[in-house]
Amino acid sequence: MSHPAPLDWSLGELQVLATKAARGAGRSHGLGEEAGYATRWLAARGYDGAGLLADLLEATDGQTHDLIAPDEGLLAVRDAPICSIVLGTYLSDTGHVPEGAFGPVHCPMLLLPFLEVAEGEALRLTCGAAGIVLGAGGSVEGAALPSAAARITFAPASTPPPPGARAARARVAPEIRDRLERFAQRTYAPATEDSRARGAGAGTVDTD
Amino acid sequence: MKEPAPREVPMRDPNVVMRLDRMGSFHQSRLSFMRILLRRMKGDGWVFSRPEWEVDARGVGHAVYRAAGPERTYSLVAFAHDLPPDQRSDRVIATAWDATFALFDGVPEAADIDRLSRNVPFQEAGRVSGRELTLSRANRSVRLWDHVVDRLAMGRQPDADLVDSVGYLMRTTAVYGSAKFGAADRSAIEARAELNTPFQAEMLTVYLIRTFVMDLVEHMARCRSAEAVALDPALRRRFGIGNSTGLGMAPFLMNHPRLIHQWIAAREWALAEVRNVAHARAGEVAILRRFALRARRNACEWHSEHPIQRAKLADLRADMDLLLVKLDATDLEAPHALDALWRWGEAHLSLEGQEQLAALLLEPFGHLVDAAAGCMAADETPRRIDGQMDVADLRGLIERIHGDALTIDWTCATQNARVWYTSAEKLEPRLGERAEENLDAYANPLCPGFEAARLHTALEGETGPVAAFLLRHPEHRHTVRRLQIVADHPYAEVRDNTLHADMAPIDLLRAKLSFFGATRFDPRSDRWLRITMFQNAPYPDELADADPDGWSYPEL
Numbered sequence: 001m002s003h004p005a006p007l008d009w010s011l012g013e014l015q016v017l018a019t020k021a022a023r024g025a026g027r028s029h030g031l032g033e034e035a036g037y038a039t040r041w042l043a044a045r046g047y048d049g050a051g052l053l054a055d056l057l058e059a060t061d062g063q064t065h066d067l068i069a070p071d072e073g074l075l076a077v078r079d080a081p082i083c084s085i086v087l088g089t090y091l092s093d094t095g096h097v098p099e100g101a102f103g104p105v106h107c108p109m110l111l112l113p114f115l116e117v118a119e120g121e122a123l124r125l126t127c128g129a130a131g132i133v134l135g136a137g138g139s140v141e142g143a144a145l146p147s148a149a150a151r152i153t154f155a156p157a158s159t160p161p162p163p164g165a166r167a168a169r170a171r172v173a174p175e176i177r178d179r180l181e182r183f184a185q186r187t188y189a190p191a192t193e194d195s196r197a198r199g200a201g202a203g204t205v206d207t208d
Numbered sequence: 209m210k211e212p213a214p215r216e217v218p219m220r221d222p223n224v225v226m227r228l229d230r231m232g233s234f235h236q237s238r239l240s241f242m243r244i245l246l247r248r249m250k251g252d253g254w255v256f257s258r259p260e261w262e263v264d265a266r267g268v269g270h271a272v273y274r275a276a277g278p279e280r281t282y283s284l285v286a287f288a289h290d291l292p293p294d295q296r297s298d299r300v301i302a303t304a305w306d307a308t309f310a311l312f313d314g315v316p317e318a319a320d321i322d323r324l325s326r327n328v329p330f331q332e333a334g335r336v337s338g339r340e341l342t343l344s345r346a347n348r349s350v351r352l353w354d355h356v357v358d359r360l361a362m363g364r365q366p367d368a369d370l371v372d373s374v375g376y377l378m379r380t381t382a383v384y385g386s387a388k389f390g391a392a393d394r395s396a397i398e399a400r401a402e403l404n405t406p407f408q409a410e411m412l413t414v415y416l417i418r419t420f421v422m423d424l425v426e427h428m429a430r431c432r433s434a435e436a437v438a439l440d441p442a443l444r445r446r447f448g449i450g451n452s453t454g455l456g457m458a459p460f461l462m463n464h465p466r467l468i469h470q471w472i473a474a475r476e477w478a479l480a481e482v483r484n485v486a487h488a489r490a491g492e493v494a495i496l497r498r499f500a501l502r503a504r505r506n507a508c509e510w511h512s513e514h515p516i517q518r519a520k521l522a523d524l525r526a527d528m529d530l531l532l533v534k535l536d537a538t539d540l541e542a543p544h545a546l547d548a549l550w551r552w553g554e555a556h557l558s559l560e561g562q563e564q565l566a567a568l569l570l571e572p573f574g575h576l577v578d579a580a581a582g583c584m585a586a587d588e589t590p591r592r593i594d595g596q597m598d599v600a601d602l603r604g605l606i607e608r609i610h611g612d613a614l615t616i617d618w619t620c621a622t623q624n625a626r627v628w629y630t631s632a633e634k635l636e637p638r639l640g641e642r643a644e645e646n647l648d649a650y651a652n653p654l655c656p657g658f659e660a661a662r663l664h665t666a667l668e669g670e671t672g673p674v675a676a677f678l679l680r681h682p683e684h685r686h687t688v689r690r691l692q693i694v695a696d697h698p699y700a701e702v703r704d705n706t707l708h709a710d711m712a713p714i715d716l717l718r719a720k721l722s723f724f725g726a727t728r729f730d731p732r733s734d735r736w737l738r739i740t741m742f743q744n745a746p747y748p749d750e751l752a753d754a755d756p757d758g759w760s761y762p763e764l
Contacts, residue, residue: 008337008338008390009390010338010387010388010390010391010392010393011387011393011395012386012387012388012393012394012395013387013388013389013390016387027682028682028683028684028685028686029652029653029683029685029686030678030682030683030684030685030686030687030688030689031682031685033590033685033686033689034590034685036590037589037590065682069679069680069682070679072676072679086679086682089593089678089685090595090675090678090679092592092593092595093593093594093595093674093675093678093679094595094596094673094675095595095596168338168393168395168396169338185632187630187650188630188631188632188635188650189629189630189631189632189638189640189647189650190632191631191632191633194645195631195633195638195640195645196301196631196633198638198640
């Protein structure tokens, strides 16, 4: 089966689309900004941030914040999976990463951009049989974790990953752009004649 | 920028500066992006050329303009089109233009030109790549264009009064940079000395567009008649590039708080620096007096039909007369005379005049203030929220920054009259009436005061760290981040109600455009305006022998 070639995007436009898509999926403005940041962060490290975000937004579409937010204690076993953007930002806000298993968490890869690791240290995020290691300065080593909601564990890792190269551009599959665009569309007010005439305050033809 | 030893005059209070009426009175200055660009290009001996000109007798084709600096070369790739008059619109929703442009990073090869020719003419519907820094388009001023072509073709010069009354042959209707439609991210170019100051690629684009437009109008005259003449160089200088700026620029000021802080802080620092000059020298005083005369002339030549701007221009002209009388009666070489002059201005001039004086005071002191140009960029990565902050401290921040907003009755229809939103139609930013249109679901968070007041109410009875509050109330996350930014970026935030029924978005547009270096603000409604850019500036082939700063007010 052949796939259309990925699109060559700037990181900035990916960030903008991701922010809007998260908004369209019901996240608050502040969380939308975090989603945009996280998507760009992953893309700059060669991961498919856009695809991961699309998976997350589809898996949680229509769910209320209360359902996808973690409990303050974090470690309680629960039925409904946690949104990784909500969890990641909470971990970032508190500056504390709990040890031990918790979750399940949707798309745990999206946690990585929110975690800070001190120089010389490393943190392993384990998800079933898969794992990925985060180091200082946002260096990452390992294959992307699967998107499916799963219980996760944080634990110190012995070897920090090498500082990896940063991509200057994002490669976005057209199909994933379309999935994000479907969410983003929800943030745009439908065009009406009234809005067209009044909203921008100018005529539509300039002859002078 | 370094903080000098004890200063008697502090920078102005953000509660004074960041008011819509004052922001709507800002003027260009030495720290405007156009002037920073020309100073650098002259200082570094940039070399300009036009390696390609493939435009036919109908004015259709392409051209390439090259700007070579000490380390890198940039090329404007220009496409000229034959646009039917009924498609000439300055709105974002337009789909065709008289000319379209991209700024290429380096020297384009034939394959690049070919790729761009299949994308740039379509603007938002096309794609550019990481090799392009900007994407833009321009429309003719039909009345002036036709007049200039006619006159030149007849072997005559155009009417100088008509040239002055319009000020440009084409106006840009968008200059997109920073990653838009596939263009290079700012992060990819910000380390370059020549592009570190914001909007330098955009300003270079417009500067080269101006030359292209003048070449094109002379080309069209030559194609029409063998008798055609070139424009008189002095008259040619009086053409700037126009720009139509709509509502879309207004959200920028709210969406880039750290960047806006850097701009305003640079200028406020410069103003304080000049006010702290203990003894101005005779040469500096002479420059100030001369620029004041030129600024008065600028005020007299600046016209607008819009009632808001007409009243402001009347104020400005009266202010300039007052200022000149004051300057004549003042010994500016006396100790601390500049600060005394400033304080006199605060007491006697309208906001237009005060802000004009702020810009004028910088003119003689490039050696003191120009270095602030290196401090106008910002890292705009979403800032990490300090979740350990206690909610009581957060409430305190709101009371300190948004005291006014806490006294407003936000249930009042006049105070809470507007909705900022984005239309599905080419994503044009628009402003709606909350009571008349059902737009709340699409509202963008573009009223920091309103959002802070809402947060203040939500925090009543709350205790503990911000992180726990935000976990339960993600709707306030955006506002908390802003507040923590403004806590140490005092000029980051507009301190007025941007939802008020009487709020005029043109005030926000002018604040931003003044930092570009725009002149002749001419509002066409409360939400869009026209300006000129680079009017009277030396052209690239004149820059080496010209004053890179002296052009920004008309000669006497």
